[in-house]
Amino acid sequence: RGCGGGCSARGVTRRSCCPTGWRETLSAAVSALREGGLVAVPTDTIYGIAALAQSSQAIKKIYNLKGRNGGKPLAICLGDVEHIYRYCHVNVPEELLRDLLPGPVTLVLQRSEGLNKDLNPFTSLVGVRIPNHTFIREVAQACSGPLALTSANISTRASTLTVSEFQDLWPQLSLVIDGGAIGDIQSPECRLGSTVVDLSVSGKYTVIRPGCALTQTVEILGKKYGLTSEPSCS
Template sequence: MGPVRTPPPAVLGAVEAAAMGLGEGSLAPRVSCLLPTGPGARFLQLPRGVVDSRAGQAAASKRDLEGWSEALTAAVTALRAGGLVAVPTDTLYGVACSACCSAALGAVYSLKGRSQTKPLAVCLGGVADIYKYCQVRVPRELLEDLLPGPVTLVMERSRELNKDLNPFTPLVGIRIPDHAFMRDLAQAFSGPLALTSANISSQPSSLNVKEFQDLWPQLSLVIDGGPIGDVKSPECRLGSTVVDLSVPGKYRIIRPGCALTQTAAILQKKYRLVPSEEPCS
């Protein structure tokens, strides 16, 4: 599958306007929010023809742009209502929810059968957003060299994050997937998204929507972006490389993931960070 790129600003503007119409009161509830109930997930397929006309590539059809806008609007609406949304990323299929909605966070753990002591990552729309939710102790250029990309950067969290998100640790993992839909979704949502893989805990990760069909009944929406990577390759199911950057001058690999070699090279050779075997925090 070829890359799916960002539609023109007018489309994103329309999505943001529609989403904001839901009301500010539903944007960032920290303790409680209503979880949608119903017979199961709605499915929307991302159009394959959307490209970024600003990059000088062929313009997508009006129908494709409308399909992209529809998927974004539906996802933002479901997330702000406290729903769980399955999404494609640059590594695996994931399940996203509002990081500000404590009920939705609990629903993610229940969905996956996940231990309450295992943290959820936070997905943001751009590097600039990291400074609101984290205490950054590395150069901005380092963040921009690794993100967007298949890397989760672990840093000390700020007070802006919901206290019910990973309450057992002062750290948080940040993801900015190199996937146009996920970046658009995070920007249109205008808040932190909790993100985890779309699978039952201890089960293999998912590279297409059929592989997590046992989760469908508990999801509000499934965004089908087509297959991710090579389903026959074990390396494609490793997920993002997780790196602890919470201590100045050091880094620790928490999970090797799919981008270990290039990530370590950037951290050591370009930024002279020292690898650590011990927890950085």
């Protein structure tokens, strides 16, 4: 396939997000999302599936695609740290947010009224991702709103590091963005996904999922900012 150009396979357009054709690929992704579609995207950890978080119909599509339990929450993906304040109540210093984001970390915060009520209606919390991957951040910024983001796999199956690993999902996607292999596909550690940390209680943090960046995340939260570790209820 040509770099940046689109090719069709299994009923879906597949494009590369390499520098040549970057603008065209970005525009195609934003258009697909605005039309209510699901788009597969590379992140800094694993491949993800994105949709507009403010579209209730698109959220339903994600759950149907993954065969996912409706009680399992979706994270939101934003383009910049300053956008967190639009959708969450933040009780930690902005410097802490910027020490962790962009990066392979999901921060769980109290959601605000600005977020779609049909997104995780069963909880007052929401996980926030700002991946250290320029393409998906630019997509989020261009959409002028949060993306709902989940891993590109059927629930209970392994995370994916190449687009071919989730080919069975392609027919239900509007667009597949191919960023090449993410990390070492032979390494189980590369499939761990982001480290998920609950920061919704002032002065404390709870590790929800160890993920791929636990050591450095805990170091920043505990040693630099003096937050106290609380055990997870799960």
